Amino acid sequence: MITAQSANLSFSHGGADHPVLREISFQIEAESSCAIIGPSGCGKTSLLFLLAGLLQPDSGTITIAGQPRSGTILQNFGLFPWKTVYQNIGLGLVLKGVEKKRIQQKVEQLLIEMGLTGFGAHYPGQLSGGMQQRVAIARALAVEPQILFMDEPLSSLDALTRERLQNLIQEIRLKKNITMVLVTHAIEEAVFLGRRIIVLSGRPGRVLRIVDNPQAGSADYRQSDIFFHRCVELREILKGEDYGQET
Ligand SMILES: Nc1ncnc2c1ncn2[C@@H]1O[C@H](COP(=O)(O)OP(=O)(O)OP(=O)(O)O)[C@@H](O)[C@H]1O
Ligand SMILES: [Mg+2]
Missing domain, CATH: 3.40.50.300 (P-loop containing nucleotide triphosphate hydrolases)
Known part of the structure; x- marks a missing residue:
């Protein structure tokens, strides 16, 4: 479903190209x-x-079969500190224009699944590291990703x-x-x-x-x-x- 074929990547800085990835090939x-x-x-x-x-x-190919929905969790979780747990989890759904009632159902269900019941109104800064990570996972899952x-x-x-x-x-x-x-x-x-x-x-x-x-x-x-x-x-x-x- 996901294929990388001889993919190369470099970043340029200081006027020179710095290779980052060389001839990457695999399949998932x-x-x-x-x-x-x-x-x-x-x-x-x-x-x-x-x-x-x-x-x-830069060269080579990355292909993904079809046009699947995907969710991404970044290295630093990428939570918005000024948004509540509830708003952070619902973010992807709001961006997609999902109706409010449906967002509420989804977010509440995810709060339960992630063991975050009662924390919807908290801000990320009020949570432990593990809880923040669960919020990031919940946010990625909210859009029902296939990948x-x-x-x-x-x-x-x-x-x-x-x-x-x-x-x-x-x-x-x-x-x-x-x-x-x-x-x-x-x-x-x-x-x-x-x-x-x-x-x-x-x-x-x-x-x-x-x-x-x-x-x-x-x-x-x-x-x-x-x-x-x-x-x-x-x-x-x-x-x-x-x-x-x-x-
Ligand atoms: N936007 C960028 N511009 C220039 N160089 C970059 C950029 N992003 C990453 N690099 C360089 O690419 C290389 C790989 O970075 P990358 O973040 O992919 O590594 P990583 O394996 O995820 O590292 P870590 O395990 O520390 O997270 C590094 O040498 C980094 O300096
Ligand atoms: Mg990294």
């Missing part, structure tokens, strides 16, 4: 999940922007909260048949959530390995030997990768 099946992992600065966010159509490659692009949606959370939210994302993804592309720098998260794991090299990012991970998301996967071995495998692949060269 519809209703499947994909995790993108690699060292800081290797181009993960840039790659997610390419897939979401927010950036265009969800997530950029480190669970960073800076304690391990247990993080696992709980991973479970929640997995549950919702299955229930709503969502295709998910998740950027993360956490090996365990990539292995738990990514049916396919794209491992990128240090800057400029190249595909080092594509790891198939059919057990992703299954119950008790985290406690299994396969999970442990797959984490070791990823750690080995990433071991030699530092932050890459500035060219």
